[in-house]
Amino acid sequence: MKSFIISVIAVLGFSFSSSGQDLAPYIKIVETDESIEQSSEKIISVLKENSFQVLGSYHPANRSSLKVIVFTRSDLKNTVIKVADRGALAAAFKVGLVQKNGKVTISYTNPDYILRAYLRGDYSTHQTAFDKFSSDLKTTFSAIGTDFVPFGGTVEADKLKKYHYKIMMPYFTDPVELNEYASFEEGLRVIESNLKANKGETVQVYKIIYSDEKVAVFGVGLKSKEDGESHFLPKIGMDHAAAMPYEIILQGKEATMLHGKYRIALHWPDLTMGTFMKIMSTPGDIEDTLKGICEMPVSDKNSK
Numbered sequence: 487m488k489s490f491i492i493s494v495i496a497v498l499g500f501s502f503s504s505s506g507q508d509l510a511p512y513i514k515i516v517e518t519d520e521s522i523e524q525s526s527e528k529i530i531s532v533l534k535e536n537s538f539q540v541l542g543s544y545h546p547a548n549r550s551s552l553k554v555i556v557f558t559r560s561d562l563k564n565t566v567i568k569v570a571d572r573g574a575l576a577a578a579f580k581v582g583l584v585q586k587n588g589k590v591t592i593s594y595t596n597p598d599y600i601l602r603a604y605l606r607g608d609y610s611t612h613q614t615a616f617d618k619f620s621s622d623l624k625t626t627f628s629a630i631g632t633d634f635v636p637f638g639g640t641v642e643a644d645k646l647k648k649y650h651y652k653i654m655m656p657y658f659t660d661p662v663e664l665n666e667y668a669s670f671e672e673g674l675r676v677i678e679s680n681l682k683a684n685k686g687e688t689v690q691v692y693k694i695i696y697s698d699e700k701v702a703v704f705g706v707g708l709k710s711k712e713d714g715e716s717h718f719l720p721k722i723g724m725d726h727a728a729a730m731p732y733e734i735i736l737q738g739k740e741a742t743m744l745h746g747k748y749r750i751a752l753h754w755p756d757l758t759m760g761t762f763m764k765i766m767s768t769p770g771d772i773e774d775t776l777k778g779i780c781e782m783p784v785s786d787k788n789s790k
Contacts, residue, residue, distance in 0.1 A: 508640035509599045511753055512582070512728055515592045516631020522553050522583045525590050528630055529581050533557050536626040541578060541692035544707050546730045547715040551585040554730055556692045556705055559622075565615050566601075567696055569608045572661070572735050572742070574701045576604040577694050579623075582728030592630060593637070595728050597623065599646065603752055606647035606658065638726055639756025651751035652759070661742040662773050664734065665780035670700035673736045676782055677704060686778040687714060691731045700738050705731040706779065713771035721764045722754050729753035734776055741780045746772050 518525055530540050533555075541556040558577050566576040581594045597620040602609045609616070624634060641649060650657045667673035674695070681690040681704065691705040707730070708714035715730060729750075734743055743749075746769025751757060 507643045509596060509602070509643050509646065510636035510638050510640050511596055511599050511755065512593045512636070512638040512726065513596050514633050514635040514637055515594065515627050516633050517589050517591045518631070519588070520590060522551070522585050522590055525583055525592055525630075526553055526555060529555055529583075529592070529627075532626050532629045536622065538623075538626065541694065542690075542705065544689060544691045544731065546707065546727050547719045547724070548709055548711070549716075549724075552719075552724060552727045553583040554691070554727055555581040555583075556731075557581070558694065559619065561615060562619050563694065563696075565612050566605065567699055567701065568612070569605050571659070572737065573605055573608065574694065574696060574703050574737075575733055575735055575744070576601050577703065578692060578705060578733075580728040580730075582726070584725055584727050591725070593725075593728055594623070594627065596636065598643070599641070602643060602646040603649055603658065609647065639754065641752075641755050649752055650748060651755075651757075651762075655751070656745040656748045658744065658748060660745050660748065662745050662776075664741040664743055664773075664777050665782070667739045667741070667782075670702075670736065670738055673739060673741055673780070674702055677702070677734060677736060677741065677780055679783070680779045680781070681706065684709075686710070686775045688775060688779060702736040704734045704736075704779075706734060706776065707731045708772065708775060710775070713767065714775070717771075718750075718765045718768045722750070722757060722761060726754055732772055732776070734779060743773065743776050745769065 533540055538557045538559045541558060543553060543555045546552045546554055556578050563577045566573040579595050584591045597616060601616050687710040689707040689709055691707050693702060693704045695702045734741055
């Protein structure tokens with residue numbers, strides 16, 4: 487009987503500690519003497535060798551000392567799309583490369599952190615699949631380095647599904663509406679056309695299209711020196727480069743984005759209010775830029 491009670495206490499203790507686990511948004515793989523381009527080639531190679539799909543890459547804030555590689559995998563894409571409320575945002579993961587003092591630090595977005603935040607109550611439904619994805623990713627990146635040190639601030643695991651920065655701040659469930667179209671196909675055409683034209687000093691880093699479900703996700707680099715990544719990344723921390731690019735999601739006829747006060751805080755959870763105030767205009771600036779990407783051309787408006 488005594489051993490049974492001890493076992494129960496141990497199980498309860500384990501459950502409690504698991505539910506109270508703190509998670510970080512990024513995992514450092516290694517710090518290397520190799521250049522960003524050399525490291526980038528290795529990362530892309532090991533991802534492809536292990537059945538991951540590389541979606542795109544770019545230099546955030548127009549800096550050669552920063553690079554992001556975006557990737558996914560078929561099983562992840564096919565699972566997250568089952569979550570109707572913008573689950574497709576969780577299909578893309580990123581590797582960040584940051585060069586400082588002759589060294590390049592390589593990190594990636596933590597699947598456990600991002601998936602819990604973006605899929606919320608649906609995370610546990612598919613946790614077995616997500617655990618495999620996370621484990622496979624670690625095995626893949628072991629060919630690059632073996633540090634696997636979490637960093638970037640922490641949030642308690644159970645709080646990620648209802649994460650917000652401070653009281654009265656937006657949640658995942660408070661998206662910004664960018665535009666509504668006559669059809670999914672029209673929205674896709676407009677967004678793709680504007681990104682192709684680099685409207686608003688932007689660049690398309692990647693896109694994921696689910697034709698049957700009428701869902702599309704676009705990763706958008708914000709290249710404006712006045713109010714884009716060059717403006718806000720140096721203020722809040724370029725070590726978190728893997729937070730970029732920002733996303734537009736088109737679901738059916740409606741294009742939305744995660745509110746900047748939610749998304750920035752989620753990817754920089756250790757930001758002080760003082761630092762956040764230094765980029766007070768950034769959420770609105772991003773919204774204005776992405777609304778421009780989703781805006782119908784004047785010629786199209788006049789033809790209706």
